[in-house]
Amino acid sequence: LPQTELSIPAYYVLASAEASTNLSRYDGVRYGHRAAQFGDLEEMYSNTRAEGFGSEVKRRIMIGTYVLSHGYYDAYYLKAQKLRRLVANDFQTALQQCDVILAPTAPTTAPKLGSDIHDPVQMYLSDIYTIAVNLAGLPALTLPAGFGSDGLPVGVQLIGNYFSEAKILGVAHQMQLNSDWHSKMPV
Structure with a gap:
C-alpha cells in the first residue's frame, strides 16, 4: 500500500471540507441547538455555534472553510480527491492478491x-x-x-x-x- 502515507493529509482536507459543508445547516433555525440569548439573526448564529460545537468541530469547520475557499479549492480539495483515488487503487491492487x-x-x-x-x-x-x-x-x-x-x-x-x-x-x-x-x- 505505497500511497498510504498520502492518506493522512488527504483525509483531513476532505473530512474537514465535508464537516464544514455538512455542519453549515446547524445554525439554530431548523436544526440542532439554538442559543437562548441573542439580539439579532447574526448573533443567534454566532452564539448557537459557539455553544453547540466543541473545539474539535470548530477546528474542522475552519480548516474546511479554508480549503474550500476560492483560490485554495484546486490546490487542496481537488488534489486531496486525486490522492483518495490513488489510495483506493492501492487497496484494490492488494485485495486482488x-x-x-x-x-x-x-x-x-x-x-x-x-x-x-x-x-x-x-x-x-x-x-x-x-x-x-x-x-x-x-x-x-x-x-x-x-x-x-x-x-x-x-x-x-x-x-x-x-x-x-x-x-x-x-x-x-x-x-x-x-x-x-x-x-x-x-x-
Missing part, C-alpha cells in the same frame, strides 16, 4: 477509559491506520488482539474489498473461535 488485510487499528494500545486527549495532533495520529481505509471507502472491522505491556487492549482491523462484509465477519468469527482476547478485561 488476498481476501482480507489484517492491520493494526492504532499505533498504541487503547487509551484508559475516561482519559481525555488534549493534543489534537496526537488525536489525529491515533487514526493513522484507519484513515486510509475510510478514505478508500472500504469495509473494515476492529477486534481485540491481545494486551500491551501496560495491560491495555490492542486492536487489529480486518479490511475487505467493497461489498465483502460477510467475508470480514467470517474471518473475525474464526479469529474469535481461536482466541480468547475478546473475553478478557483490561487491567
Whole structure:
C-alpha cells in the first residue's frame, strides 16, 4: 500500500471540507441547538455555534472553510480527491492478491477509559491506520488482539474489498473461535 502515507493529509482536507459543508445547516433555525440569548439573526448564529460545537468541530469547520475557499479549492480539495483515488487503487491492487488485510487499528494500545486527549495532533495520529481505509471507502472491522505491556487492549482491523462484509465477519468469527482476547478485561 505505497500511497498510504498520502492518506493522512488527504483525509483531513476532505473530512474537514465535508464537516464544514455538512455542519453549515446547524445554525439554530431548523436544526440542532439554538442559543437562548441573542439580539439579532447574526448573533443567534454566532452564539448557537459557539455553544453547540466543541473545539474539535470548530477546528474542522475552519480548516474546511479554508480549503474550500476560492483560490485554495484546486490546490487542496481537488488534489486531496486525486490522492483518495490513488489510495483506493492501492487497496484494490492488494485485495486482488488476498481476501482480507489484517492491520493494526492504532499505533498504541487503547487509551484508559475516561482519559481525555488534549493534543489534537496526537488525536489525529491515533487514526493513522484507519484513515486510509475510510478514505478508500472500504469495509473494515476492529477486534481485540491481545494486551500491551501496560495491560491495555490492542486492536487489529480486518479490511475487505467493497461489498465483502460477510467475508470480514467470517474471518473475525474464526479469529474469535481461536482466541480468547475478546473475553478478557483490561487491567
